Amino acid sequence: MGVFDFLGSAIKPVTDLIDNLSTSDEEKAELKNKLLEIENSYKAKVLEYESKVVESQKEIMVAELQQDDLYTKRARPTVLYAGLIILLVNHVLLPWASYFRGMTVPSIDLPSEFWLAWGGVAGIYAFGRSREKLNNSKVDKLK
Known part of the structure; x- marks a missing residue:
C-alpha cells in the first residue's frame, strides 16, 4: 500500500463526513476543495522528498566514482x-x-x-x- 493509497483512504472518511454535515452545498464544496488542496500539497511534498532522496543518492555515487x-x-x-x-x-x-x-x-x-x-x-x-x-x-x- 503506497503513500498515496494510504492518504486517499485516510481522507475518504473526512469527505464522507463533510457530505453528512448539515451545511449548505456551497460550504460542502468549499470544504472539499480545501481538503483536496491539502491532499495535493502533501502529495507534492512527498514527490519532492523522493526526488531529493534520489538526487542525493546520485551525488553519492558520482562522488564515489570521482575519488582518486x-x-x-x-x-x-x-x-x-x-x-x-x-x-x-x-x-x-x-x-x-x-x-x-x-x-x-x-x-x-x-x-x-x-x-x-x-x-x-x-x-x-x-x-x-x-x-x-x-x-x-x-x-x-x-x-
Whole structure:
C-alpha cells in the first residue's frame, strides 16, 4: 500500500463526513476543495522528498566514482568477486573435492541475507555500469 493509497483512504472518511454535515452545498464544496488542496500539497511534498532522496543518492555515487582512491571505485566489484568466490567454493570446489575423496560433505546453504545483499549489490552495479556505458556512448556520438 503506497503513500498515496494510504492518504486517499485516510481522507475518504473526512469527505464522507463533510457530505453528512448539515451545511449548505456551497460550504460542502468549499470544504472539499480545501481538503483536496491539502491532499495535493502533501502529495507534492512527498514527490519532492523522493526526488531529493534520489538526487542525493546520485551525488553519492558520482562522488564515489570521482575519488582518486581506486579501492573506493572498486568496492562494489570487490563485493561481487567475494560473492562469486563464496559461491564457487560452496557449490563447485567442495562438492568436487568430496566426490573424488569419496566423502559426503553436507551442503552449505547460504542465508537469505547473503542472497539479498549480494543480489542487490550486483543489480545496482550492473545498472550503474550499463548506464555509465550508455552515457559514454552518447557523449562519443556528440564529439
